[in-house]
Amino acid sequence: MVDLTTQYERIQPDMDKAVLKLIRSGKYIDGEEVTAFAEDLKVYTGAKYVIPCANGTDALQIALMALDLQPGDEVIVPAFTYAACAEAVALLRLTPVVVDVDPKTFNIDVRKIEEAVSSNTRAIIPVHLFGQTADMEPLMEIARKHHLYVIEDNAQSIGSVYTFSNGVQKQAGVIGDMGILSFFPTKNLGCYGDGGALLTNNESLAQQLRMIASHGQAQKYLHERIGCNSRLDALQAAILRVKLRHLSAYVAARRKAAAAYDNGLKTLSWIETPHCLPASTHVYHQYTIKIKDGQRDAVRQYLKTQGVPTMIYYPLPLQEQAAFRNIVRTGGDLSETEALCRSVLSLPVHTELEEEQIRAIVGKIEKSKSKHSQ
Numbered sequence: 001m002v003d004l005t006t007q008y009e010r011i012q013p014d015m016d017k018a019v020l021k022l023i024r025s026g027k028y029i030d031g032e033e034v035t036a037f038a039e040d041l042k043v044y045t046g047a048k049y050v051i052p053c054a055n056g057t058d059a060l061q062i063a064l065m066a067l068d069l070q071p072g073d074e075v076i077v078p079a080f081t082y083a084a085c086a087e088a089v090a091l092l093r094l095t096p097v098v099v100d101v102d103p104k105t106f107n108i109d110v111r112k113i114e115e116a117v118s119s120n121t122r123a124i125i126p127v128h129l130f131g132q133t134a135d136m137e138p139l140m141e142i143a144r145k146h147h148l149y150v151i152e153d154n155a156q157s158i159g160s161v162y163t164f165s166n167g168v169q170k171q172a173g174v175i176g177d178m179g180i181l182s183f184f185p186t187k188n189l190g191c192y193g194d195g196g197a198l199l200t201n202n203e204s205l206a207q208q209l210r211m212i213a214s215h216g217q218a219q220k221y222l223h224e225r226i227g228c229n230s231r232l233d234a235l236q237a238a239i240l241r242v243k244l245r246h247l248s249a250y251v252a253a254r255r256k257a258a259a260a261y262d263n264g265l266k267t268l269s270w271i272e273t274p275h276c277l278p279a280s281t282h283v284y285h286q287y288t289i290k291i292k293d294g295q296r297d298a299v300r301q302y303l304k305t306q307g308v309p310t311m312i313y314y315p316l317p318l319q320e321q322a323a324f325r326n327i328v329r330t331g332g333d334l335s336e337t338e339a340l341c342r343s344v345l346s347l348p349v350h351t352e353l354e355e356e357q358i359r360a361i362v363g364k365i366e367k368s369k370s371k372h373s374q
């Protein structure tokens with residue numbers, strides 16, 4: 001699905017230099033590279049405060065801890081997503097309330113949020129899935145009306161830009177109260193291990209986030225609150241500084257690949273290509289199509305025999321997972337999520353994909369039809 005070794009080879013001289021410099025510095029925890037990366041990320045995202053941490057899941061947990069919620073308080077999450085956000089909510093003895101998604105954009109359906117709000121609801125975690133932002137203008141209006149915090153799960157959509165109706169543009173992750181990033185190797189900005197960060201424009205939240213990620217300390221050996229140990233390794237920060245310089249080019253390569261798929265697949269009536277929300281740009285963390293005739297698994301199987309890797313993001317809705325079944329509250333009808341779990345298929349999309357490879361994949365997708373309709 002991805003080609004991280006070729007990507008590395010293209011930047012090898014710079015990367016090797018940065019990694020060796022860090023190893024030779026003898027400074028592996030915190031220090032200059034971590035601070036410098038946080039500064040670089042502020043410039044890239046427009047966030048006032050950046051707090052690096054160990055991974056995206058930790059970032060979600062730290063963000064929730066900063067809100068000082070009480071057991072039983074509810075947090076709204078989309079039903080169709082990776083489980084990390086509901087997991088962080090449940091770990092803190094809060095109740096995840098799952099809301100259906102828009103079948104076109106795969107993101108939380110803002111028209112269905114209000115009916116899920118109760119007197120216990122404290123926060124919403126919109127996930128910017130596959131590379132585009134949730135519909136943040138109406139979502140922020142609902143949050144304001146009901147006094148809810150907004151934590152953006154931006155693990156998949158760094159660099160995606162949302163345009164408000166008054167023309168104001170903001171990057172995903174700096175629209176709500178806090179945003180989280182993951183630098184898992186396959187994410188659009190990935191390191192060579194685990195990494196994550198929190199974004200916020202709120203100074204007092206930033207202080208809390210920093211403290212929580214560092215054992216609840218504002219000063220060494222003075223523990224003001226219960227925190228955790230969540231640091232971005234200096235080595236990963238050095239790696240990320242090199243890769244951040246290429247992120248715009250990486251996004252452009254992903255967009256080019258997506259356009260080639262769009263073009264190749266548009267004549268196939270049984271396939272729905274990704275729909276772009278007019279207000280958001282798309283950075284194509286995934287290129288996810290829908291197979292409309294119920295033959296998704298047959299298509300996937302055929303492509304596998306032809307050497308084309310595909311993935312199903314995501315095969316099972318949150319409310320049907322064994323870990324979550326008995327603890328989530330369902331905020332209304334979830335039929336769109338259930339239908340998506342049966343029809344989505346993510347095709348290979350990465351920075352090194354050539355148009356020729358895409359043409360070959362499209363050809364095999366076309367052929368899969370004649371195979372499974374016989």
Ligand SMILES: *Cc1c(COP(=O)(O)O)cnc(C)c1O
Binds near residue numbers: 057153155156181182
């Ligand atoms: C990857 C991902 C996470 C978790 O990030 P890690 O760094 O792997 O902990 C959270 N949410 C979403 C939507 C993700 O894709």
